[in-house]
Amino acid sequence: MDCKTASSLLEAYLDNELDRDSARELEAHADACAECALELTRLGELRHALRDTSLRHTAPASLRTRIRVSAAEHSISSKRMLPAWTRIAAACVLAFGAGAASLYLWNSAPASTASAQLTRDLFASHWRALAAASPVDVISSDRHTVKPWFAGKVTPAPFVRDFAEQGFALVGGRIDYVGDARVPVLVYRHGQHLIDVFVLAAAGAPKAAQQEGYALKPTTLGEQPAAIVSDLDQQELARLTQLLSAPR
Numbered sequence: 735m736d737c738k739t740a741s742s743l744l745e746a747y748l749d750n751e752l753d754r755d756s757a758r759e760l761e762a763h764a765d766a767c768a769e770c771a772l773e774l775t776r777l778g779e780l781r782h783a784l785r786d787t788s789l790r791h792t793a794p795a796s797l798r799t800r801i802r803v804s805a806a807e808h809s810i811s812s813k814r815m816l817p818a819w820t821r822i823a824a825a826c827v828l829a830f831g832a833g834a835a836s837l838y839l840w841n842s843a844p845a846s847t848a849s850a851q852l853t854r855d856l857f858a859s860h861w862r863a864l865a866a867a868s869p870v871d872v873i874s875s876d877r878h879t880v881k882p883w884f885a886g887k888v889t890p891a892p893f894v895r896d897f898a899e900q901g902f903a904l905v906g907g908r909i910d911y912v913g914d915a916r917v918p919v920l921v922y923r924h925g926q927h928l929i930d931v932f933v934l935a936a937a938g939a940p941k942a943a944q945q946e947g948y949a950l951k952p953t954t955l956g957e958q959p960a961a962i963v964s965d966l967d968q969q970e971l972a973r974l975t976q977l978l979s980a981p982r
Contacts, residue, residue, distance in 0.1 A: 754866025870906035
């Protein structure tokens with residue numbers, strides 16, 4: 735992959751829109767190209783900054799009051815057949831009011847918006863892995879092989895355990911993107927079901943959710959926040975959650 739191709743794919747990569755093979759090819763190029771790696775970092779920082787709630791401002795109550803008064807006056811005036819320029823001005827006031835109301839609603843739930851984005855990213859990463867030629871970067875059932883593979887690639891390296899005796903065999907691991915963060919993913923198999931366990935940052939615990947027959951369930955891995963994404967039934971999902979969150 736050359737720099738021109740890589741540059742055209744950076745935003746799609748951060749939005750989890752690339753298939754797994756294209757994403758891995760781009761990562762390999764960025765690892766070897768300082769210029770593209772810097773551009774990827776800049777885009778990630780910009781995306782993170784745009785999510786900063788301090789950039790958003792709630793419309794003051796006085797503005798909403800003025801809008802209501804203006805709307806009422808417009809309603810009365812329109813019945814008196816005011817000149818066209820007056821009707822246009824009133825329409826502008828109403829349009830501005832609608833925009834202010836939309837901004838107020840957007841600012842009222844920034845936390846839920848961030849949580850919804852995290853949920854979408856986790857599901858998208860799991861589905862992208864299922865569609866790829868291989869859902870893992872390092873294939874091994876040996877935790878002493880999988881854990882060292884993460885060292886130097888992500889910090890901290892995840893706590894790795896195999897639960898083959900309990901029916902959840904460790905397949906391996908990979909590094910994936912959730913939002914603009916690189917996160918380690920442990921991959922398990924239960925029968926025909928493939929299971930992703932995303933190891934997240936301390937402030938990145940998601941809420942339980944379901945989409946398209948797949949479930950997302952928060953848990954812990956050792957002392958690290960984590961999230962399971964799979965099409966397991968609820969009983970098996972609860973079993974795995976208990977195994978992962980058990981003390982070391």
